[in-house]
Amino acid sequence: MLLALGSCNKLEIKPTDIIDPERGFRNLNDVNMGLIGVYALVDNSLMTINSTVSDEATFPVENTVGNSDAFRWLYNASSGSVTSLYYTYYRAIDRSNRALAGLSALTVNPAETATANRYRGELLALRAFLHFELLRAYASAYQPGAMGVPYMLESKIDYPERNSFESVVTLAKADLAAAKLLLPATQTDKTRMSRLAVTAIQARLALYEKNWNDAITYASEAIAALPLATKAQFPGLWTDANDSEVIWKMKRVGTTDSRAGDFYYRQIGDIVLYAPAFKLINTFDAASDLRYPAYILFDAGRAGVKSKYLVKKYIGGTASAPGLTDIKMFRTGEMYLIRAEARAEAGGDAAGDLNTLRAARINNYVNASFPDKNSLIEAIYLERYKELAFEGHRFFDLRRRNLPVERLAADAANASGAVLLQTTQAQYALPIPLQETQINKNTKQNPNY
Template sequence: MINKIYQKYTLIFSLLILTASCTKLDLVPTDTISPDKAFRNISDINLGLLGGYALVDGSTMNVVATVSDEATYPTENTVGNSDAFRWIYTAANGSVTSNYASYYTAIDRVNRTLAGLDALKLTGADAATGARYRGELLALRAYFHFELLRNYASSYQPGALGVKYMKVSAIIYPARDNFETVVANAKADLVAAKPLIPTTFTDKTRITKAAVSAIQARLALYEKNWGEAITYANEAIAAYPLATKAQFPGIWTDANDNEVIWKAKRVGTTDSRMGDFFFRQTGGIVLYAPAFKLINTFDKVNDLRYPAYIKFDATRTGTKSQYLVNKYIGGTSTAPGLTDIKLFRTGEMYLIKAEAEAESTGDAAGDLNALRAARINGYTNATFADKATLITAILDERYKELAFEGHRFFDLKRRNLSVERLAADAVNASGAVMLPVTQAQYALPLPALEISVNKNAVQNPGY
């Protein structure tokens, strides 16, 4: 950039000498485009909004599966990074830090688009569309900050180190906000966003009113605000009921999107293949396979989730893993692994509601049984002796229902529980069987570059 600016001014200076012009040349050097020039109309606002949506992906799902007890590192994987799986990552490892820059890039795009929207004077239909765009932008800003918080907070409790909540685009050296400050700002953005998005807007590839409720429910779960978690989960459930048994398998091949509240659309033949991370690379190498611990939790005969999530291939012999992640493989031969990324589903809302009810008052067992009955053939309602037993059952159900959707590591962290793998899942992990809550890697590190450049940044403890 500096070299280009230098060349530009050298050319201008030469032209001035050659023409011997006395005309005053007013220049305003800049490396940005002002909002009034970048966002000239409502169509430009939509393009800026789509730039924010473009960075919604499944990268957190990959990180969570690798550092938790969802996946195992098969012997055939001689090409995949193993620092995350072996819990030896540091601030220099992109496998766990790359989301930091990506999500802040998205937030920067959102804030610049909001500034552009503020500068426009819209009327008529454009004003109504602009209001919806503002709602989507505010909700996106909350979502990305929440994802940063889930990934990089030192812990999920008041006073813990969180991330900086950026409401404007600026070149600054921000200190980290505490956990509760990030939560409060995200909640405020979501509350402001919700009434701006009409109920009639139902595009699941973008943030709808129901999607705002789903984000609010998940955020309330992390805040331990049980009342709000129940309220918002109910709103999302009312908008999108659970898929039927006949519909459920088709969710994962994109045959239908029943109970999907918000999804990241994937098109073409090579766009962000979620299935590739787990299932194939050059030569069909399996990078990560389902953990035996996870496999063992399913009723393989009656649970619809087992064949939808996990594939067994007896033809893969020798050092090859016979178990494969089936959840993102998709249903076409032309673009295997190219399935829409399910960001929020009604199944999660049932489990959020059940956990919140178990912690307060309500029919937690009823919601848990309702979800199981929708997923398991011949299911008989279970009873639970006490609160601790019920919460353990809910966490176990989250392990199965939300496998490879980006929750397990964060769920254990929410509950201050160690990550524990079976010995069979840690054969190639250099002894990485248990990650205790006291180990530095229990909280992901901020990138080394952030710490070195930002004089006010503080790293998570232990790094």
């Protein structure tokens, strides 16, 4: 009995080789470190998924290693190219919930209240954003009653069912509203959540909800707070020479190799993994549109099977980190397009918003008029294709309108005939990871997988 009691006492000794969860957040500095851990998991995955699965990029012959299943629409629930984001973002959500719980357990002195409120606001905003990004990627459809994703409000081992699309939207809106009340109006660090960043998320969320009035309200709020980049500023936006019209961005640091540092479709050895689609290239007025030289690089010196076109949008950077630019998560340009689409649906000067954006991007632009609603919306979607290229929207934009993915034959030359992805095919919605549905029997797979 004495030996047994002694053994029980030893089992109650706190571990020394790991951080005890009960002591993980001892002060606000610990909470901030937990918060930074959430930011660390927000990456460019949705940008690359959107480009490879849609008609935004092409698969050059020189690429013999990268994400062929995604580009060729051969992915399934076991394909990490389209499913790995699911676990990455739920890890980030779990980190946000752990930090929120740790913060709630702290006794904060009055002098630290403002800082504590800011951290809580950032964590709530990030939780909403991450769930929304998962919803965009893995919802069976963007409409009420469709299967969304589990919305996790606390850190725990659980086997949740998928929340409906509208439930995820409602919970995200609640988190964003709470965050907005906590975040200070004076926050100026664009690499962290701000009140303006929350407004931008609210605008995008309202667009997917088809809540046109909210989309107009929030987009207008963002536009009033931060104007479009001028023609002189716009090229420098993509080299980090300035951050005009950037609402929120993810900081990138840490390479001295200009090829390796460019995350968009290159690897060491000067191999282009994905190049701009000819379909996209053809939409630009190369002589007048400022976006063409900022987004597209033509290199005539690349001979043989090498693609002469490259994505230029992210290969700027500084002398200490060439080929490395901050990831632009939200910009004023997107807000104009959100408001234009919402106004086209609800009534309002949608053409005015579209013309304002084009005039800021195209030299000698002459305002256009549109005979009807359909032609106006088609023009807005074409403008989203150009303005937001390689920023993580194209595939989701097509899904919002229930439009197929259609590629030019030239863009599918190395895609095993993957020219048309119909809305009825399984791959029109990304699959929930196989391991998730195998372990969690409450999680249903998207249709047709």
